[in-house]
């Protein structure tokens with residue numbers, strides 16, 4: 087299935103009153119691709135991801151996810167997608183295991199499958215022993231792990247992850263990274279926004295850099311290097327140059343006055 | 344103490360009331376005048392009340408000049424009981440407000456890591472809990488007193504009473520602050536010692552606590568009647584002179600009514616000392632336990648065994664069953680939701696307390712038919728209305744989970760509606776059984792009341808759910824709103840109309856039976872027998888249910904499409 091289109095945005099615009107959050111965005115993401123969405127704070131990444139989920143209605147333009155129109159058939163799309171919002175609020179009155187159980191049922195998983203997967207994931211993310219505690223008592227990182235597991239649990243065809251690595255410990259970040267690569271081999275598409283540039287550089291097939299609601303640059307590492315005319319640089323320098331925030335020295339000196 | 348810090352902290356609390364779903368949030372601009380509207384309204388009402396009292400006094404004095412003296416005495420004894428009244432009222436109100444703050448920890452924690460002393464923090468917290476009704480009512484009382492008093496030459500007592508009323512509100516709020524901190528600490532200790540039973544200990548414990556407070560509350564506000572209560576307070580507070588909470592009232596009493604100025608002065612001084620003491624106590628408790636987090640509640644340990652569930656056998660999909668099970672846990676584990684279960688109990692108890700309290704014996708037969716209908720219909724109706732209103736809004740900020748999951752509007756409405764109807768019917772069964780035992784109605788009354796109860800539950804549940812979806816408010820700080828206030832008011836009126844419509848076929852019957860008890864000589868033919876009336880009311884209820892279930896579906900589609908948080 088590689089090469090088929092997983093997600094397609096055409097001329098998408100979203101404004102919040104006078105703020106133009108997403109401005110004429112065109113983007114095509116292929117099946118089996120890991121796509122990284124980068125950009126400074128407030129550049130419209132989360133808004134874009136929410137529009138893919140149908141959680142925000144675009145003012146104009148069209149969005150197709152896995153061949154379906156999100157606005158017309160949202161339930162069918164949501165069945166196939168796993169989503170982690172930024173700083174997710176969970177049902178804190180449930181225990182970790184009750185929450186995952188709830189998720190399994192929501193996606194209509196079979197009992198045995200649900201049970202075995204929940205157990206595996208809890209073990210992988212080192213949450214064993216705490217699964218019977220109410221989520222209120224979890225640390226932010228633990229909550230993030232539960233949110234991630236609930237996105238992976240039903241084996242979605244498309245993962246939409248909004249800063250999935252925030253608050254995760256290095257080991258868990260590594261697990262997510264390796265896991266995404268394994269899923270990719272199975273034909274799962276992943277779109278994630280992140281500020282962890284090393285990981286983006288390491289696992290993303292293509293990277294889009296957003297700025298003020300627009301896509302500034304799009305391509306794999308090689309293409310980005312060419313575009314920014316920084317042939318030997320890493321993603322950090324490219325990012326800073328393209329988003330015009332490269333001259334951080336002057337700013338720091340200003341702050342120190 | 345840095346007063347600016349205190350003021351700033353209080354402002355944060357006041358401003359946390361701003362977030363309203365659907366409101367414009369960018370380029371926010373606050374209108375200073377409108378922001379304080381409850382207090383302006385209270386002030387206006389207070390002035391109006393003062394002026395009205397003047398008018399009443401004028402006509403009173405004109406017709407019967409000899410009674411002016413006793414009128415003054417009456418006014419003074421009202422003044423003297425106001426502080427105690429305000430203490431009771433503000434204490435109950437602030438405490439209930441604290442309870443409803445729920446486990447949401449957002450925003451309110453910021454002050455803990457700012458360079459703010461515990462004294463400033465505690466003072467701001469005490470004052471901030473007075474925002475809203477307590478402060479508005481104090482403003483109202485003070486305004487009324489000050490406007491009214493010059494006319495009867497009671498300026499000094501009125502000003503003193505106004506100040507005492509402010510002090511009383513502060514006293515109550517400081518007590519609440521002490522309770523709040525102790526309760527957090529105490530609950531933590533209970534969790535630790537009860538282990539896995541903690542969830543149930545908390546549920547039952549909270550219910551009992553609310554029950555006691557609501558009974559007092561209803562007793563104070565509606566129970567004995569306000570006038571009665573003022574008389575009771577005036578006489579009781581002298582007897583209870585050793586209770587610090589009545590000292591403010593006693594200070595007024597001794598200074599102005601009985602003229603023992605010295606005793607009055609003593610009570611004033613000890614009141615002030617008591618308030619300072621409360622404040623210091625609250626501060627030191629805050630210092631010790633303010634940052635205390637209760638230990639985690641462990642609900643289960645050991646082998647994980649997913650439930651197959653009987654809901655599936657009732658025709659619910661796994662998604663719908665999961666939603667229902669989740670809500671069941673929400674209503675037994677979230678403190679602000681548990682309160683709902685109190686209302687039906689209160690509603691049965693209050694008329695009972697009243698009839699037993701005033702006469703000491705069972706109510707007469709004629710009254711018993713109405714009381715039976717009341718116990719069957721009212722608690723279940725209230726339950727259906729409240730659950731309907733809250734069922735969507737209780738999702739709070741976690742509602743994204745519903746939006747992002749493959750849940751159709753049909754499934755959402757079906758599971759939420761089922762929950763509403765199920766719990767309202769359980770309440771109907773319980774309160775109906777209690778009513779049957781207490782009032783011993785005829786079999787016919789029982790059958791008809793039960794059926795009407797079912798109709799009311801289905802129709803009002805659907806109506807309230809439709810409004811609960813349309814007016815859902817997912818804000819959680821400082822306390823979960825669940826529904827816009829305006830919508831819940833509109834819903835209440837709509838439910839009243841719908842309830843009357845469903846019961847309308849019984850109006851002729853009720854009229855004729857009431858008339859015949861008062862005028863037995865008059866024999867009015869009953870032109871609609873109760874069973875026919877029940878059938879007609881069933882048709883009305885079904886029509887309403889179908890209509891509003893449809894409306895709910897449409898609102899739910901809209902909600903899921905817009906996906907606003």
Ligand SMILES: Nc1ncnc2c1ncn2[C@@H]1O[C@H](COP(=O)(O)OP(=O)(O)O)[C@@H](O)[C@H]1O
Pocket residue numbers: 102105106107125126127128129130131132133134368369
């Ligand atoms: N609900 C909202 N109301 C008003 N403005 C919003 C809302 N959500 C996002 N925005 C604005 O849209 C812009 C893009 O936000 P977002 O997509 O969250 O950025 P990010 O790239 O950091 O995820 C920001 O300027 C933000 O202020």
Ligand SMILES: [Mg+2]
Pocket residue numbers: 131132133172248
């Ligand atoms: Mg974001």
